[in-house]
Amino acid sequence: MNININGKADPIFLPTAKSSFSELRSLNKIYVDKTEMIWALARDSNYYFLSRPRRFGKTLLLSTFESLFKYGLKDFKGLAIEKLWTDDKTYLVHQA
Template structure:
């Protein structure tokens, strides 16, 4: 059973999830798919459904590469490669 003290209440930064080993539902395979789009897209989701966390995940991926994604699908399934 997961440690419920690790529930990320009011946490929206992907870096905070990674740094504090908080519970995180791994959807990085979908992040990799969305990151390949060349055209703009509109994110429409209800309040409190993770828009800020999703944008923070994109920021972390593009700013710092795969450093904080170890153990997640985007790395384990080799879905993304950093380009120098």
């Protein structure tokens, strides 16, 4: 895919090998903003079973939650959740 910026077409490559939300954001990679749904999941107290095929973003989803709870809104500038998230605390995140 090419994107035309200032009259110049530059190729855009999707980050298929990246599953770290913080890394995607810090490297300015393409990220489809689904943070409004992440906000809805985080504020709901129900249990969810997320079943998706391989390479459908499960690890990236968990990495996004990890970044949100560990670092707050640091990596979420310009995304939908930046306006929705009101919790200014961060939490200890354990990984198994």
